[in-house]
Every structure is written in structure tokens, then in C-alpha cells.
Amino acid sequence: MKIALITGITGQDGAYLAELLLSKGYEVHGIKRRSSLFNTQRIDHIYEDPHEKNIRFKLHYGDLSDSTNIIRIIQEVQPDEIYNLGAMSHVQVSFEEPEYTANVDGIGTLRILEAVRLLGLTKKTKIYQASTSELYGLVQQVPQSETTPFYPRSPYAVAKLYGYWITVNYREAYDMFAVNGILFNHESPLRGETFVTRKITRAVARIALGLQDKVYLGNLDAQRDWGHAKDFVEAMWLILQQEVAEDFVIATGITTRIRDFVRMAFAEVGIELEFSGEGAAEIAKVTKCNNPDFQIEIGKEVVAVDPRYFRPTEVELLIGDPTKSMTKLGWKPKYDLKALVNDMVTADLLLFKKDRLLESSGHRVPNYYE
Ligand code: NDP
Numbered sequence: 001m002k003i004a005l006i007t008g009i010t011g012q013d014g015a016y017l018a019e020l021l022l023s024k025g026y027e028v029h030g031i032k033r034r035s036s037l038f039n040t041q042r043i044d045h046i047y048e049d050p051h052e053k054n055i056r057f058k059l060h061y062g063d064l065s066d067s068t069n070i071i072r073i074i075q076e077v078q079p080d081e082i083y084n085l086g087a088m089s090h091v092q093v094s095f096e097e098p099e100y101t102a103n104v105d106g107i108g109t110l111r112i113l114e115a116v117r118l119l120g121l122t123k124k125t126k127i128y129q130a131s132t133s134e135l136y137g138l139v140q141q142v143p144q145s146e147t148t149p150f151y152p153r154s155p156y157a158v159a160k161l162y163g164y165w166i167t168v169n170y171r172e173a174y175d176m177f178a179v180n181g182i183l184f185n186h187e188s189p190l191r192g193e194t195f196v197t198r199k200i201t202r203a204v205a206r207i208a209l210g211l212q213d214k215v216y217l218g219n220l221d222a223q224r225d226w227g228h229a230k231d232f233v234e235a236m237w238l239i240l241q242q243e244v245a246e247d248f249v250i251a252t253g254i255t256t257r258i259r260d261f262v263r264m265a266f267a268e269v270g271i272e273l274e275f276s277g278e279g280a281a282e283i284a285k286v287t288k289c290n291n292p293d294f295q296i297e298i299g300k301e302v303v304a305v306d307p308r309y310f311r312p313t314e315v316e317l318l319i320g321d322p323t324k325s326m327t328k329l330g331w332k333p334k335y336d337l338k339a340l341v342n343d344m345v346t347a348d349l350l351l352f353k354k355d356r357l358l359e360s361s362g363h364r365v366p367n368y369y370e
């Protein structure tokens with residue numbers, strides 16, 4: 001039985017990857033952070049009681065900022081594969097927490113690599129580093145491939161740049177199987193609530209159900225190459241199954257503006273929008289509602305721009321070239337953008353119908369506007 005260790009197992013990708021590896025017969029270990037509240041909602045369905053015998057899913061307390069902890073866990077687990085997914089992953093927040101982000105996303109990667117080296121596991125343990133399309137930053141050329149130069153545009157991306165290069169360096173210096181997956185944006189119903197897609201699909205569900213009036217967004221002109229996280233974790237696994245250690249871009253090759261994602265998400269509940277105004281004055285109003293289940297007034301303003309969501313430096317255009325991963329890994333996404341949006345909106349409608357029920361029976365339902 002292969003043994004995998006996942007950092008960031010409580011996050012979106014960690015949850016889908018853990019599920020995938022369990023289905024492939026792996027013993028899966030994950031590192032979770034101590035939190036004052038339970039933080040395992042995304043993996044509760046695969047949790048196994050540690051008091052039982054022969055369990056294949058085990059969690060360890062830990063943090064990427066603590067090298068002694070990382071060394072101890074790797075020594076104990078003796079993994080065949082490490083997936084380093086743990087990170088402060090929010091680009092805008094990284095402008096507010098730059099040093100922490102550098103420590104966890106940059107030096108955290110070094111801590112994993114160095115632990116494997118110090119423990120003499122360089123021939124046994126393969127390492128996957130969660131690199132990102134944010135490395136490309138300021139547009140140099142599109143579509144972006146494995147050979148496109150990097151120009152990071154946030155403390156997050158700069159920290160990830162260190163993670164990328166230290167992974168390449170350990171591969172070359174110590175002949176380790178250490179590789180980067182340069183993944184473009186990938187989303188799902190498990191996506192963190194403050195990333196733009198999930199913020200939009202939650203708002204669509206809440207607005208349709210009468211729980212929220214409008215959603216405030218930032219730059220509606222940015223373009224992203226969005227895929228489904230379920231497809232993307234499959235690529236992570238494939239990257240580690242190769243004979244040769246190489247870096248791969250994982251993307252769909254199709255880019256879409258934030259504004260069009262908004263339109264598509266509202267269309268999923270039968271609401272049509274018209275956008276007007278420019279920059280910080282842009283808004284969207286309802287022009288049609290084709291769904292009798294949702295009572296929404298025609299002309300209602302449901303989207304507005306709030307400059308607080310503008311970033312000091314922005315990444316305007318991402319569009320990946322997945323040729324190498326499609327040919328060498330045989331990877332092909334199953335979800336297109338329409339199916340992704342449908343999956344997310346359907347899940348959020350279900351989630352917030354529960355809130356509406358609570359509200360109608362007198363319980364206070366919090367507003368989630370962020
Ligand atoms: P999430 O934000 O959903 O998950 C991040 C995970 O990292 C969580 O489990 C979080 O724990 C954990 N974490 C945060 N800080 C630390 C720390 N100091 N020590 C240990 N663990 C920590 O991210 P995603 O699942 O979306 O992304 C996974 C990885 O892939 C990240 O590294 C991200 O930067 C990268 N990436 C993501 C892309 C995407 O579009 N999703 C695209 C390209 C790269 P907790 O639950 O306690 O907060």
C-alpha cells in the first residue's frame with residue numbers, strides 16, 4: 001500500500017485529493033492546523049476513528065511554519081508521496097500578511113524538501129509542490145506554458161516563486177523527485193468563500209432565495225482560466241506517477257472575464273442581468289427572471305463594484321496552455337465552465353435553502369457579504 005502525506009488537507013484541493021488517493025488504495029496522512037473551532041468540514045465524510053484498527057486516513061497536528069514538526073511527521077509517516085498543498089492561498093490577503101505568507105508559502109516548501117533530505121528519504125519520497133499560474137503575473141505572453149517567463153504581482157506569488165525554484169533546485173542538486181504543478185484557477189463547491197467564484201455562487205443562491213440584496217465585487221475585467229478542482233487533483237496524482245520528474249502546467253486553455261462568470265452564475269437560477277457604468281461605478285440590474293420559484297424584482301440592482309476589492313497590483317489575464325499535460329500525462333478535464341458553474345450554484349442553493357428554513361422559523365441567519 002502506498003503512503004501519501006498531504007499538507008493543506010483541510011483545504012479545497014486537500015479534500016478532493018485525499019478522496020482520490022483513498023479510492024486508489026493509498027494510506028493517506030494529512031496535516032491539519034490547530035484551530036479554536038473544528039476545521040475539518042471538508043474531510044469529515046472520509047474521517048476514520050483513530051481508535052479503530054487498520055484505518056487508512058490519519059490526521060496529524062502541524063504547521064508549515066514549524067520545521068521540527070514537519071521533520072517529526074515525515075519521519076513518522078515515511079511517505080512515498082508528499083503533496084505540499086498547505087498555503088496562505090488568498091492573493092489579496094497576502095498584501096496584508098506578506099511576511100506570514102512568505103514564511104508559509106515560500107520557506108514552508110523548503111522545510112518539506114529539507115526534511116526529506118535530512119531524513120535520507122530522497123530516493124523514496126516523491127514531492128509535489130502546489131505552484132500557481134499567479135507566477136506569470138504581469139502578462140508577458142499568452143497562452144502561458146511551462147516556458148513562459150514569470151513576473152509575480154503579489155506577496156503570495158513572490159512566495160510561491162521561491163517555492164517553485166527551491167523545488168527545481170532540490171531536484172537538480174540532490175536528484176530528488178520534486179516537481180511543480182503550475183495549476184491555473186480551479187474551483188468547486190468546496191472553494192473557500194472569499195475567492196471570487198464562490199463569493200458569486202453563494203451570492204446568487206442567497207439573492208435568488210431572498211436572503212441577500214446584492215453582492216459587491218472588485219475588478220470585473222480580470223480574466224481567469226477556470227477548471228474544476230476534482231479534475232485538477234487527478235493531474236497532481238498523475239504528475240507524481242511519471243518516470244521522469246518534470247513540471248507541468250494544468251489548465252483548461254479557456255479564459256473568461258469575472259463579469260461573464262457573474263452572468264453565467266445568475267443564468268443558472270434563471271436570472272438575466274444587464275451591466276452598466278464603468279470601473280468603480282459599474283452595476284448590474286435584473287432584466288428578466290425565468291424561474292417562478294424566485295421572486296425577484298425586475299430592475300433590482302444585484303451587483304455593484306466596491307474598490308476595496310481592487311488589488312494594489314493585479315493579474316489581468318490568465319490563459320494556460322495544457323498541451324504538455326494533455327500529451328504526456330494523458331490528462332483531460334471532465335468539467336467545462338458551464339458544468340462547473342452549475343455544480344457550484346446547485347450546491348449553494350441547497351446550502352442556503354437550509355438558512356431560509358431557519359430564518360422562516362425565527363432563527364437569526366448571519367449575512368455573509370465578504
Ligand atoms: P485552500 O486555501 O482551500 O487550502 C489551503 C490549505 O492550507 C488549508 O488546509 C489550510 O488550513 C492550510 N494551511 C494554511 N496555512 C497553513 C500553515 N501555516 N501550515 C499548514 N497548513 C496551512 O487552498 P486550495 O485548496 O485552493 O489550494 C491548495 C494549494 O494549491 C495552495 O497551496 C494554493 O496556493 C495552491 N493553488 C491553488 C489554486 C486554486 O485555484 N485553488 C491554483 C494554483 C495553486 P486551514 O484549513 O486550517 O486554513
Ligand code: GDR
Nearest residue numbers: 089091132133134184185194195196197217218219222309
Ligand atoms: P486569484 O483568485 O487571485 O486568481 O487566486 P480570486 O478568486 O481571489 O480572484 C480572481 C480574480 O477576481 C477578481 N475579483 C475578486 N476577487 C475576490 N477574491 N473577491 C472579489 O470580490 C473580487 N472581485 C473581482 C480578482 O481581482 C482577481 O483578478 C486564486 C487562488 O486560489 C490562488 O491560491 C491561486 O494560486 C490562483 O487562484 C491560481
